[in-house]
Amino acid sequence: MAVTTTKATTVKLREMKQEGKKIVMLTAYDFPTARVAEEGGADMILVGDSLGMVVLGYETTLPVTMEDIIHHTKAVTRGSKSTMIVADLPFLSYHISTPETVRNAGRLIQEGGADAVKIEGGREVIEGVEAIVRAGIPVVGHLGLQPQMVNQLGGFKVQGKDYESALRIFEDALMLQAAGCCAIVLECIPTPLTKLISEHLDIPTIGIGAGDTADGQVLVIHDMLGITDRYMPRFAKKYSELFQEMTTAVNNYATEVRDSLFPTAQHSFKMNEDVLERLKSEINQRSY
Numbered sequence: 543m544a545v546t547t548t549k550a551t552t553v554k555l556r557e558m559k560q561e562g563k564k565i566v567m568l569t570a571y572d573f574p575t576a577r578v579a580e581e582g583g584a585d586m587i588l589v590g591d592s593l594g595m596v597v598l599g600y601e602t603t604l605p606v607t608m609e610d611i612i613h614h615t616k617a618v619t620r621g622s623k624s625t626m627i628v629a630d631l632p633f634l635s636y637h638i639s640t641p642e643t644v645r646n647a648g649r650l651i652q653e654g655g656a657d658a659v660k661i662e663g664g665r666e667v668i669e670g671v672e673a674i675v676r677a678g679i680p681v682v683g684h685l686g687l688q689p690q691m692v693n694q695l696g697g698f699k700v701q702g703k704d705y706e707s708a709l710r711i712f713e714d715a716l717m718l719q720a721a722g723c724c725a726i727v728l729e730c731i732p733t734p735l736t737k738l739i740s741e742h743l744d745i746p747t748i749g750i751g752a753g754d755t756a757d758g759q760v761l762v763i764h765d766m767l768g769i770t771d772r773y774m775p776r777f778a779k780k781y782s783e784l785f786q787e788m789t790t791a792v793n794n795y796a797t798e799v800r801d802s803l804f805p806t807a808q809h810s811f812k813m814n815e816d817v818l819e820r821l822k823s824e825i826n827q828r829s830y
């Protein structure tokens with residue numbers, strides 16, 4: 543049975559912040575991860591473009607397309623009925639024009655079945671955010687480390703450490719709230735900056751590598767379950783070692799097959815003795 547009984551909404555998110563209740567967000571990319579996130583009690587699921595890295599094996603999130611996100615969002619919505627689902631707007635889906643931005647955000651809702659969309663960026667995406675919100679689509683902002691900017695940043699690095707960049711992120715957060723965002727993800731910024739932003743906003747902040755001063759937390763499910771054998775960001779905590787567990791299971795299966803220990807009667811099907819005898823004599827008679 544689902545732990546979360548009522549689906550989080552934009553209104554509920556604000557209430558949770560006011561009541562000091564931390565918001566729990568987790569990524570999911572398919573039916574089983576959505577089931578686990580929902581049954582585990584997440585308030586929100588993010589179909590992140592990180593799927594390009596943890597599911598599709600790319601080096602960055604840049605190759606991820608609208609079709610990829612829609613395809614995976616459909617699987618996630620089939621796996622979770624009572625959790626608010628946010629889908630990432632992928633690279634190039636909101637950079638060309640405002641009409642194209644609204645169209646793409648709308649596709650994530652209409653085709654994917656998401657409840658809200660997330661968009662990376664600050665002042666440069668305000669026009670797009672306002673237009674999406676005007677269409678009735680809840681928007682989550684994303685500041686600090688914006689992985690879609692990796693080639694300009696020269697790597698996945700902590701942001702907002704100096705005065706100028708910290709002030710810029712702070713101002714961008716206020717502008718995103720004014721533009722109608724229902725929450726803002728803060729990625730890889732110093733904890734004191736997260737605190738300042740969270741205190742000055744009415745909408746909740748959701749941190750990843752942003753310390754304990756955000757109004758909620760988000761992690762990539764493959765990181766926290768330990769499903770990946772790739773590098774892990776330092777901020778990601780492993781609550782399980784599933785890659786190791788799954789590899790051991792595969793290894794045990796391989797050994798049992800090679801040693802003829804699997805399958806046993808338990809995993810096999812019987813045939814009526816009479817039927818078998820008739821079959822054997824018929825095969826003999828026809829001399830196959």
Ligand SMILES: Nc1nc(=O)c2c([nH]1)NC[C@@H]1CN(c3ccc(C(=O)N[C@@H](CCC(=O)O)C(=O)O)cc3)CN21
Nearest residue numbers: 592595596603689698699700730762765774775776777
């Ligand atoms: N598996 C996975 N987990 C994530 O959290 C994640 C993704 N993929 N892909 C999209 C973005 C990219 N993210 C990342 C990826 C790597 C680091 C990382 O390695 N950071 C260094 C610090 C780098 C520095 O500041 O010098 C670290 O040691 O954590 C950080 C964020 C977060 N997101």
Ligand SMILES: CC(C)C(=O)C(=O)O
Nearest residue numbers: 569590591592727750
């Ligand atoms: C890291 C989170 C915030 C994200 O944007 C993603 O998973 O794509």
Ligand SMILES: [Mg+2]
Nearest residue numbers: 590591592630
């Ligand atoms: Mg993302």
